[in-house]
Amino acid sequence: MKHFLLIIFINICLQLKAQPNAEFSLSRYKICSGSTVQLINSSSGANQFSWFIDGLHFSSAIDTQALFTEPCYKLIPVTLIAEDSLTGLRDSVTQFAEVFDTCFFHWNATILVCPGDTIRRTAQPEAMNVLWTVTPSQNYISGCDTCNYIEFIASNHMTIDLMNVYQGSCHDITSYEYTINCTTQLDEETENNGIAIFNSYDREKLHIHLPELFNNAFLQIFDLHGRKLQESELKNSINTIKYNFQNRGILLIRVSYGHNLTFTMKLWR
Helix, strand or coil, rough: CHHHHHHHHHHHHHHHHHCCCEEEEECEEEEEECCCEEEECECCCCCCEEEEECCEEEECCCCEEEEEEECEEEEEEEEEEEEEECCCCCCEEEEEEEEEECCCCCCCCEEEEECCCCCECCCCCCCEEEEEECCCCCCCCCCCCCCEEEECCCCCCEEEEEEEECCCCEEEEEEEEEECCCHHHHHHHHHCCEEEEEEECCCEEEEECCCCCCCEEEEEEEEECEEEEEECCCCCCCCEEEECCCCCCEEEEEEEEEECEEEEEECCC
């Protein structure tokens, strides 16, 4: 009888024993690949623990830390099993860590431009934050050092360093080196549809040769901002127009002729 009562008493005690409750948190849930993260155990009613990361046993400590690595992007499951060794009761909980790396394509480049060219660079669309460093510093037409793009007029040799910062604080730097050196195509005669346009040797005059004499033929000259600098009527098939402005650099030349025909080109002055 005493043994029977003892068994009943033990069963009642076991039933009254609290069910373990597995709980934990990560010090970060968005993680840059190669970062160490704290795994903070807040379980109750348990005295034995097992940590699993991506399905593999990792640790039996109460609290621990883990190094997460991933070549691109992955949701990695982190599981904690909390057990009461006396009763054998256990509980488990799983949370997910987002692990990122800079798996996007980046590169360093050397680019040839002409003085007066408009340079526009745009950050990676996946970036959460950006930082532009232009050396020597330039006056931006639009954009800013922390905007997702910058735009300015090329005036001299320069370098642009772009730091893209992604989720999980991953970051990279892309470098662009700009050299002021126009291609010879802009210095030579350009011909299209029988129209030839070229500078005089001193670049103070513009020569325009038309395939034939047209009524209402006009020349318009613009800078790269779209501002009209000069407009002249072309009265002959061979025309020489003196520049009436001082601007140097890349010009947009537009010739209108015939029945609503236009010819547009870039020319270096």
